[in-house]
Amino acid sequence: MRVFFVGDNSDNPNWGCRSTSLALRRMVEESGGEIAHTLFWSRMGKRDRYVPGKVPRLIEHLLGAAVDSIPRARGTVKLIARRAFGSTWDRISGAHDTVPRSFAEFEPFAEKVIKDEIFQPERRALEECDLVVINGEGSIYDTQRTGRMNLFIAYLAKRHFGKPCILVNHTADIGNECMAEMVSRVYPLLDDIVFREHLSAEKCSAFVRGDNSTLGADAAFTYRPAKNPAWSCVAAREGYFSVWPDSASGFNPLEPYVCVGGSSIYLRPDRPQYDPVPGFIALCEMLQKKVGQVLLTAPCTTDEKIFRPISRELHLPLIGLATPTQQAVDILGHARAYVSGRWHPSIFALTGGTPIVTLTANTFKTDALNRQAGLEGQTFDALKLHEEIEPIVELTRTYVTQGEALRRRLRNRVRSLSKLAWRNVRYLRDSMT
Numbered sequence: 001m002r003v004f005f006v007g008d009n010s011d012n013p014n015w016g017c018r019s020t021s022l023a024l025r026r027m028v029e030e031s032g033g034e035i036a037h038t039l040f041w042s043r044m045g046k047r048d049r050y051v052p053g054k055v056p057r058l059i060e061h062l063l064g065a066a067v068d069s070i071p072r073a074r075g076t077v078k079l080i081a082r083r084a085f086g087s088t089w090d091r092i093s094g095a096h097d098t099v100p101r102s103f104a105e106f107e108p109f110a111e112k113v114i115k116d117e118i119f120q121p122e123r124r125a126l127e128e129c130d131l132v133v134i135n136g137e138g139s140i141y142d143t144q145r146t147g148r149m150n151l152f153i154a155y156l157a158k159r160h161f162g163k164p165c166i167l168v169n170h171t172a173d174i175g176n177e178c179m180a181e182m183v184s185r186v187y188p189l190l191d192d193i194v195f196r197e198h199l200s201a202e203k204c205s206a207f208v209r210g211d212n213s214t215l216g217a218d219a220a221f222t223y224r225p226a227k228n229p230a231w232s233c234v235a236a237r238e239g240y241f242s243v244w245p246d247s248a249s250g251f252n253p254l255e256p257y258v259c260v261g262g263s264s265i266y267l268r269p270d271r272p273q274y275d276p277v278p279g280f281i282a283l284c285e286m287l288q289k290k291v292g293q294v295l296l297t298a299p300c301t302t303d304e305k306i307f308r309p310i311s312r313e314l315h316l317p318l319i320g321l322a323t324p325t326q327q328a329v330d331i332l333g334h335a336r337a338y339v340s341g342r343w344h345p346s347i348f349a350l351t352g353g354t355p356i357v358t359l360t361a362n363t364f365k366t367d368a369l370n371r372q373a374g375l376e377g378q379t380f381d382a383l384k385l386h387e388e389i390e391p392i393v394e395l396t397r398t399y400v401t402q403g404e405a406l407r408r409r410l411r412n413r414v415r416s417l418s419k420l421a422w423r424n425v426r427y428l429r430d431s432m433t
Contacts, residue, residue, distance in 0.1 A: 001431065002036040003028055004125040004163075006153050007135035007146070009041040015299035016220065016344025017041070017137075019325045023219035024135050024169055024424060031425040032432040033133070037125035039153070041139075044146045099149045103182045106155050113156060122153060131428065132157040136170025138343065141363045142270060143178050151186045158189040164431075168194040168424040169219050172204050173363040183207050192427040197368035216423035217372070220344050221414060223326070225333025225352040235334075241327065246298070246308070246320030256336045257293035258396060259319075259349070260284060262303035263341025263382040264362040271362060272383055279385030280310055283339070286393045291400060295319060295335070299328065299345045336400045339392060341366050341382045351414050353407030355399035357392055359385070374413050 005025065009017035028035060098118040100109045113119045126132070134154060139147040150167065157165040167190055174180040184207045187193055193213040195201040201215045225231070232254055234240065241248035251257070260280065265271050287294050296311055296318040298304045304321055311318040319331055332338055332345055333352020340346060341359030343366060349356050350373055358366040359382035367379040377395045380388040399406060422429075 001033050001130045001428065002128065003033040003428075004037040004039070004129035004132045004157075005035045005135070006039045006132060007041060007044070007137065007139065007150060008038045009135070009137065011040050011042050013301060013321050014344075015321070015323070015325060015328050015348075016342065019223065019329075019344055019348075020137060020169065020218060020220045021135060022325070023222050023421075024133075027219060027222070027422065027425045028133060028428060031428045033131065033425075033428050037129060039122060039125070041146055044149045097145075099145055100152055101143065101148065102178055103185050106152060106182075106185075109152065110156055110160055114160060119156075122156075126153075126157055126161045126163060129163060131431070132163055132165040133425075133428070134165065134167045134170075136167050136172070138171050138264075138363060138365060140170060140179065140183065141173035142176050147179060148182065151182045154186050154190060164191045164427070166190060166192040166194070166427045168192070168216070169196055170194070170200070171196055171363060171365045171368070172200040173365075174203055187213075194424045194426075197365065197372050199364055199368040199371075214423050214426070215420070217417040217420040218344070218347055219421050219424060220347040221351065221418040221421045223329045223348065223351055225330045225348075226326075228334075231330055231334065235330065241317075241319055241323065241331065243320045243322045246304075246311070246318045248295075248317040248319055250315070251295055251317035252293065253331075253334065255293055256400075257295050258287055258291050258400070259295045259297050259332055259335040259338045259340075259354075260287070260307075261297045261299060261338065261340030261342045261345055262306050263359045263366075264300070264302075264343070265341060265360060265382050267302040267305060268362065274383045274385075276306055276382070276385050277310060279389065280306065281314065282386065283389050283392060284310065284314055284316060286389055287339075287396065290393055291336070291396055295331070297328075297332070297340070297345065299342055303342075337396045339396060343369060350410055353409075353411040353414075355402075355406055355410060357396050357399065372417070373410060375410075 008021045010021040100106050113123055134150050136150055139150055154165050154167060157163045174183050187207040188209060190212055193208055194216040196216060196218040198215055235253040266276055284294050294316055296307045296316050298307050298321050307318055329348045332349040333354055335354045337355050337357060338349035339357040341361045346356045346369055358370045358379040360379055370379055380392055
């Protein structure tokens with residue numbers, strides 16, 4: 001079965017993006033699917049535009065050809081032209097984003113796809129595939145372009161190309177009215193919908209049919225950390241986790257350690273601005289005093305910006321963004337606890353039985369993960385980190401002192417969740433039998 005895999009995030013440096021996309025691709029292939037076409041998130045998140053009308057399109061084509069014909073200056077000229085004249089030309093020509101901003105625009109935009117004016121690669125993929133698999137991840141919230149594009153692709157697949165389409169491995173935060181309408185109109189069309197946590201399933205229950213939705217789990221739950229003593233022998237070598245330009249010098253994996261990470265809510269233009277560095281400095285200092293060795297983690301580019309200065313100031317080891325996925329799973333899975341507002345790295349921790357102390361994220365997902373793991377601790381406000389330090393440290397100490405009994409319970413829970421993760425490909429498996 002030829003699959004059009006939509007929402008592949010494996011070209012993103014973020015630990016979680018890489019890990020879950022690769023895991024879901026593997027699950028699709030092991031279930032009998034042949035991934036013939038891929039739509040990467042790097043394209044979905046970047047504004048792609050179209051110019052309506054034949055004359056404006058012809059003028060833009062001629063201008064582009066003229067720029068391309070200038071030797072040795074093509075890149076520079078394009079950059080200058082885009083900055084100086086791009087927005088002006090868009091206003092003159094009436095250029096628009098190719099992704100609808102409301103459900104009312106879905107059908108008019110679909111007509112442009114049929115006329116081959118926009119989404120040309122996606123149209124070819126829809127024509128040639130047997131099944132559309134959409135890896136939704138955390139895209140369905142606010143009016144995010146990736147979320148709108150996922151839903152529009154699903155609409156095209158069902159309404160105009162007659163192709164089976166499933167939306168899996170995802171969180172849906174539908175507090176925004178515009179996104180909620182798109183969800184309410186598209187979800188009933190789909191052949192299967194798999195939520196990765198229960199809060200999304202509850203909030204979207206009115207928009208799904210009883211036979212086309214289920215509660216699953218994130219594909220990242222299928223990872224496992226290396227077992228001791230083999231891991232300790234390899235990991236204990238000096239500099240083993242020092243991936244340039246960051247350094248994990250001084251990290252001793254043979255001694256108990258607590259990992260600290262950031263949150264997806266930080267340093268975003270669509271979220272309140274807050275400087276978390278002072279709070280994390282105070283948090284790390286108190287964790288060192290009351291819990292022990294602290295290891296900083298930077299699973300995303302924003303976390304690098306936060307934790308590199310902290311690493312320098314406190315002389316703490318930092319596990320950098322370029323760390324391979326499996327090594328990140330090993331590190332977090334062997335920690336005594338993990339404090340962060342990161343979804344996938346928290347899953348990495350849980351796979352080894354590491355308890356998670358969650359901070360709020362850009363959606364409700366970390367609170368949902370906390371409950372999914374069966375942990376009773378609260379999710380702390382990442383935008384008030386400076387006020388939450390003492391209770392965060394106290395909860396961390398509580399989890400650490402519960403020791404192997406808690407870790408065993410979490411590992412048992414993860415075994416169940418890893419089985420639920422295979423529900424993401426249940427439609428494909430059923431189709432192949």
